[in-house]
Amino acid sequence: MQPTILLASRVSEPFHEHLKARFRVIEAETADFDAAIAALPPELAGDIRIVVAFGSTRMPAAALARLPRLGLICCLGSGYDGIDLEHARERGIVVTNSPAANARSVADLAMGLLISSVRNLSSARAYLEAGRWQGNAGERMQPVRGLTGRKLGICGLGAIGLNIAKRAAAFDMEVGYHGRKTRPEVPYPYFDSIVQLATWADVLVVSLRADASTYHAIDAAVLQALGPQGFLINVSRGTTVDERALVHALKTGQIAGAGLDVYEHEPSIPGELFELPHVALTPHIGGSTLEAAQEQEACVLANIEAFTAGQPPHTPVPL
Structure with missing residues (x-):
């Protein structure tokens, strides 16, 4: 039967x-x-x-x-x-x-969110739609720092994290990580805590497994350590980030921007996120290839x- x-x-x-x-x-x-x-x-x-x-x-x-x-x-x-x-x-x-x-697909999206948030692609589109671009002779968007030379910290160096690291290296970024254990076989420096990693990093990418031990692993202290030039990318689960603290950090300039594919109370998304520059949002499609x-x-x-x-x-x- x-x-x-x-x-x-x-x-x-x-x-x-x-x-x-x-x-x-x-x-x-x-x-x-x-x-x-x-x-x-x-x-x-x-x-x-x-x-x-x-x-x-x-x-x-x-x-x-x-x-x-x-x-x-x-x-x-x-x-x-x-x-x-x-x-x-x-x-x-x-x-x-x-x-x-889905590790490679999620890693691809992580890099897409990173590029979109750092280069502020949503504002670039709005700039075009508003008819403000008149070629090189007219008003131009302010230049921003690119990816080359930035320090990318990965929270969780599993299959997804390793694929993100490989892609980041191709963008000439420096990679460090924090996880449940060290990975002696990889060439990236290990940090004992997420706060230490965030202090070092220009970009913090979250690829943690979601369970009780990682609930709100990215909290106000981590965001403060990331700093006003830092970006947060989350492609794991929304529960790994204290979403209220993240919204506050973005609204007050405590961090520079974010790229989010997951949210703490899916499918609900805080409305403030849609109004902020340097924030890229997707509807949990990391593995949707x-x-x-x-x-x-x-x-x-x-x-x-x-x-x-x-x-x-x-x-x-x-x-």
Whole structure:
């Protein structure tokens, strides 16, 4: 008998069709996982063995408890911060993710946000739209410092952070990092704390894994250390940054600008951010490339196949 899969996040049509051809697939009626589970008839909920969803999807213990036969949760992407891992551990539910599948795509966007915020591309477009550009003989935008020679500090030197470091080096930037542990194999200097890294850096890029230990890791003290010429780029999770402190730092000139793909209370975004110069904003699209989706889906499928064959998963999350 085919195992029953609950598809709780959107996936590509080819992958969707592939799953339906091989497994019994139930699609969540709403993006709210708790509400989606509550809407399922008890007999259908009782059949579900596998859940496929983005790792940021909030899966509380109460909702998971209504899936008595659940044995595997496959996260699309590297994150798994939405899942009640303690509940999974207590029940022996295997949790997997797709580490490094979207690392290059997220790193690309990090550099795009960096360029956009440092070079103030949103204001450059507004300048054009206002008809203010009259060629070299007319009014010109004020020149800004470029990327060459800037110091880029990376918070979290995992797969995404390493790809950001490689890209930054190509822009002739100096790279340093802070993480859970040192990486002796890399040529970049390690800093013992985020404050020390921010004090050194001109640009601070956040690529931390989101969990209780990294909640508001970027706080008012870090932003103060980054300073009035510093830029913050966040492509990890919104919870890693104290958003209220960030808005205050931007409005008061405590830091120079920011590039944000993630927000503390998604999909809500503080309105003040849209009004500030040197702030680049995107709607959590770091991993939204065709290449990343294909790698994530291949990883999920490999984990499902291993699970249904009674074998260990390829990319288990430590519980």
